[in-house]
Amino acid sequence: MKKMFLLLLLITISMVCHAKEPCTNKTIVRDYQFNINTQPYKFTSYLCEDKNKDEDEDDAIFSTPGILEIHGKNFNKTFKNVIGIAGHRGIIFSQWNDKHKPVFFYSLKYTTAYIPIIIKDNNIMIKCSYIELTLRTGIKANYSYCGDLQIVDDGFGEVGIGFDKLIRDFYLESTYYFSNFTENKESLQYKKFDVFIGKIDGISFYRRYSSIKDYELNKYTIIIANKEKEYRFKPEDDVYQRIVDRSGSQAFIGLDIVDSKGNIKFYNKKALSALLNKSTIKRNITSYIQYDEKTKLYNKPSNRSATDMYLVKHDSVTILDEIVNKGNGFVDWYKISYNSEKHGKIIKWIDGNAFFAMREISSD
Incomplete structure (x- = not known):
């Protein structure tokens, strides 16, 4: 009986030791030190590439x-x-650029997130994600999403839950998803233009590019404006559009501003x-016409009020107002001011597609 007891004890100890067996083949080892709530913490992350390590584990999530x-x-x-590589998806522990904040960095195809x-x-808990999407024009768009505060448990990275709940598909790409401001004329090289990106009640949001070169470099300043005034955020700040679980323009609820020190402030x-x-x-x-064909001018935001006047590609206009489709968040009409050599200053309406390149619209 004593021998049987010793044998069972030996088996139990062996199983516990096996369960706690450390990783023997550590790769990409990273050490970080952060002060959180005035307390110092040391973070060590690594990939565990032990052969056959997880073959017998039913809860294995990551291929690496x-x-x-x-x-x-x-x-x-x-x-x-919690971290690792699974197919095209990768999650690593890192710090947020040079902002010295501890984050999980999530990467999946054209989407990355802090x-x-x-x-x-x-x-250990998470609440918000700050997401960067690469649009088909090559331009990057920033969004943010905050859900319920979640505890990060062992196995949190299971496919279909966990981090994926904080990574949203967004559909507010609107104008700059289609805009393709190519330098077809030398006069456009240093031409400033703004691109509409969203609207909350009477407040419109634009990206301001100082030139075609800045557009290609994805370098811009966020502008908020109503019919009379505008406000420019600091160009060195990172600006994220805060999104919630609603469709169209109703999903856009404000901006997260991340300053150069990493401080985050939400503006509703x-x-x-x-x-x-x-x-x-x-x-x-201001912006300039991208539509490849003639752009009709209207007296009112209605197809029944067309005039005989029109604009052509690369004509520069001042945007006075816009009417957003409540269903999909796209702009249906722009109220514009244009300096005509023949008629002087004219104020009319144009179709929302005027700032889209025609080839981009028809490519789908």
Whole structure:
């Protein structure tokens, strides 16, 4: 009986030791030090490429699994199935650019995201994701999404849940998804233009490019404007459009501004209105026609009010207002001002597609 007891004890110890057997083939080992809530924490991450390591594990998530170790005062935790590589999807522990914030960095095809880590109640938690999409024009668009505060548990990276719940498909790409501002004329090389990106109530949002070169470099300043004023955010700030789970223009609820120090501030429509009220800059939103054919001018935002006048590609106009389709978030009509050599200053309406390149519209 004593021998049987010793044998069972030996088997139990062997199983526990096997279960806690460390990774023997660590690759891409990274060490980070962060102060969170005034407390220092050490983060160590690595991929575990042990052969046959996970063959017998039913809960294996990643084809190349990773391990994340976090150590601090009275805080020592190890996570698996949180970071690693699975097909085209990769999740690694990193820091947010030069902002020195601990994040999970998520990558999938044309989508990347920074998911900041929160330490609260002795748990690792996440809440928001800051997402960068590469559009088919090659231009990058920033969005942010915040859900419920979630505890990061072992196995959190399971396919279909976990991080994927914070990575949303967004459909507010609107004008700049189609816009293709190619340099077809020498006069356009240094021509400033703005691109409409969204609207909350009476506040419109634009990207301002100082030249074709800046457009190609994805270098821009975010502008918010109403019919009278505009406000320009600092060009060195990272600006993210905050999105919620609704469709069309209703999904766009505000902006997340990430300054050069990594501080994040969310501006809802009330805060954005306050910025506009403080601004003394007169609205001056401009762009130029991209439509390959003649663009008709209308007296009203209606197809029944067409005039005999028209604009052609590369004509520059000042955008006075826009009417957004509530269903899909696209602009149906723009109210514009144009300086005509024949008629002087004219104020009319044009179809929302005027700032789309025709070949881009017909390519689908």
